[in-house]
Amino acid sequence: MFFSVIIPVFNRPEELAELLRSLSQQSFRDFEVLVMEDGSTIDSQSIIEQFNENLTLSYIYQDNQGQGFARNDGMKHAKGEFFVILDSDVILPNNYLELLKKAVSERNLDAFGGPDASNSDFSILQKAMDFAMTSFWTTGGIRGKLKDPSKYQARGFNMGVSRKVFQIIGGFLDPNQGEDIEYSIRIKKAGFKLELVEEAFVYHKRKNTLSSFTKQGFSFGRNRVNVSRFHSDAIKAVHFLPTMFLLFCISCIATYFLFSPIFYLQMLILLFWAAAIIIQSSLRYKSIIVGGLSLVTSVMQLCSYGSGLVYELFRKQVYG
Numbered sequence: 329m330f331f332s333v334i335i336p337v338f339n340r341p342e343e344l345a346e347l348l349r350s351l352s353q354q355s356f357r358d359f360e361v362l363v364m365e366d367g368s369t370i371d372s373q374s375i376i377e378q379f380n381e382n383l384t385l386s387y388i389y390q391d392n393q394g395q396g397f398a399r400n401d402g403m404k405h406a407k408g409e410f411f412v413i414l415d416s417d418v419i420l421p422n423n424y425l426e427l428l429k430k431a432v433s434e435r436n437l438d439a440f441g442g443p444d445a446s447n448s449d450f451s452i453l454q455k456a457m458d459f460a461m462t463s464f465w466t467t468g469g470i471r472g473k474l475k476d477p478s479k480y481q482a483r484g485f486n487m488g489v490s491r492k493v494f495q496i497i498g499g500f501l502d503p504n505q506g507e508d509i510e511y512s513i514r515i516k517k518a519g520f521k522l523e524l525v526e527e528a529f530v531y532h533k534r535k536n537t538l539s540s541f542t543k544q545g546f547s548f549g550r551n552r553v554n555v556s557r558f559h560s561d562a563i564k565a566v567h568f569l570p571t572m573f574l575l576f577c578i579s580c581i582a583t584y585f586l587f588s589p590i591f592y593l594q595m596l597i598l599l600f601w602a603a604a605i606i607i608q609s610s611l612r613y614k615s616i617i618v619g620g621l622s623l624v625t626s627v628m629q630l631c632s633y634g635s636g637l638v639y640e641l642f643r644k645q646v647y648g
Contacts, residue, residue: 331359332408336398337416341372344416352382356425360384362402367392394503403494415485418530431525438520439489441482444532455618457534459609460625480524484508506551513559542632549636570634
């Protein structure tokens with residue numbers, strides 16, 4: 329068996345059904361699926377029963393530990409040679425595993441990370457959130473569009489490692505605080521080959537509201553600092569761009585009252601940035617409504633990430 333697909337799930341049986349359906353339609357068939365029920369109060373047993381005939385499927389219930397440790401337990405039970413780790417809120421194109429198998433084999437990869445995208449049937453908000461998380465005009469562009477695929481740091485919604493990697497360096501060290509980034513860094517430092525496989529994308533069907541999307545962005549900023557507790561070089565200059573954007577916006581208030589020429593220049597810069605987002609998003613999703621909402625989600629993504637990073641850096645300095 330080549331692939332073991334590992335899916336941690338917590339109280340989300342409906343979205344798990346969509347992922348399992350997409351797995352049952354894969355063109356490449358040499359794989360098993362392990363669903364790790366991580367202490368859910370709304371379990372997925374009835375969903376699992378619907379796919380037992382179409383998939384080689386294992387359902388493992390355990391006390392709540394967090395998604396990182398649930399993935400570790402999945403890898404311990406896995407029988408495949410390469411472990412594919414997915415979040416329960418993604419949906420796979422029918423040729424996902426076929427393309428991944430080709431990339432892993434031809435490029436001799438020990439590990440991989442793949443990008444996310446939106447499907448045509450996603451809601452307006454889901455498309456706007458997808459834009460904010462993947463666009464060049466936010467920091468989202470680094471998630472899946474790098475000139476050098478070896479610089480990619482895999483994310484837990486779409487990543488994988490070989491059995492050899494897991495046997496030598498183990499699994500995730502943290503249950504849910506940037507554990508995927510930490511794992512990516514550790515994999516590379518151990519000398520293994522981890523690269524972006526751009527064609528192995530998933531449709532990421534986020535269930536966020538604007539409020540939860542903002543809270544998630546704040547957590548992502550904090551998580552980057554948490555990773556630096558394991559790897560001192562985890563925070564790069566690029567990770568401060570959202571904070572710089574936040575400070576730029578705040579400074580507009582001061583320049584409005586103190587030095588209007590600078591304020592008007594700042595407004596011109598923001599207007600150009602906003603127009604670029606609205607135009608690009610509107611063209612990508614063929615909707616001016618999505619374009620306008622993408623501006624909102626982009627501002628929220630940058631400001632929440634930037635404030636989360638600063639907040640956690642402050643806490644680290646105070647509490648160590």
